Amino acid sequence: MPDKDTSLTATYEEGVLFYDPIHEIEYYxxxxxxxxxxxxxxxxxxxFVGWYDRQSDTLLTEDTYERTTRGACFRPVYKSLVFTRIALHSYNSNAVPRNTALSLSFAYRNRGDFVMNDITASLECDHGLVRILDPQPQRRTLRPNESNHHPDFFGRRISTDSFTFVIDGSVPSGSELPFTLTVTDEDGVSFSKTFTLIVQ
Known part of the structure; x- marks a missing residue:
């Protein structure tokens, strides 16, 4: 048996770590x-909203950090929203009729790290002969991983959020109409989706 002490010791060094595997950031x-x-x-x-340390429940949004504890491990946190469905009721997007009240429903999911409050939606079209009849659907609050759609009686996912619009009869057949759907939360953070409808 050896005479010297072979027990292991660990050295703790105070510091702060910023870790983001997606962007390959590992800064100590x-x-x-x-x-x-x-x-x-x-x-x-x-x-991107900021860096978050779970142990101290600290959200860091400034450019510098003054360490007040022995150590911290910060990871990035985000607001994120994705559109999961945009669809016309009763009509194909490649053959949209004129002089008809058209209903466009849409669904989206909060895939971020924060509750998104007071979400509003807007629909815009660059073509001057498209009239959007209802200004805004219901305001919503979504927790992380929640969506604005729900299952109907048959288990299908539906959304009660929709816009109604009319395409003027003078718009030529085959015209491509660009639309932009935007949702915005109470902090002014917005997410948009652009799509095209073709006139019948």
Whole structure:
């Protein structure tokens, strides 16, 4: 048996870690004041909000961080919303009639890390001969991973959010009409989806 002590010891070093595997960020610093890494703005379906340390329940939104605890591990948190369905009732998007009240329903899901409050929706069309009749659907609040659709009696997912619009009779057949659907929360964070309807 060896005479010397072979027991293992661990050394704890105070510091802060910023870790984001998606963007391959792994930045550690033992400084008291740390410059916060920048997250690339490379995904239209999510908006970076800040860095979050779960243990201390700290959300960091500034460019620098002054360490007041022995250590922290920050990960990025986002607001994220994706459209899961945009559909016309009773008509094909490639053969949309004129002079008819058309109903467009839409569904979306909160895939971010935060509750999104007071969500509003808007529908716009660049063509001057399209009239959107109802200004805004119901305001909504969605928790993370919640959606604005629900199952009907047959188990199909439906949405009660919809817009009604009319295409003027003078619009030529075969015209491509670009629409933009936008949802915005109480903080002004918006997510948009552009789609095209073709006149019958």
């Amino acid at each position: 610093s033992s400084d008291r004041v740390v410059t916060v890494p920048t997250i690339p703005d490379d995904d239209e379906d999510r908006v």
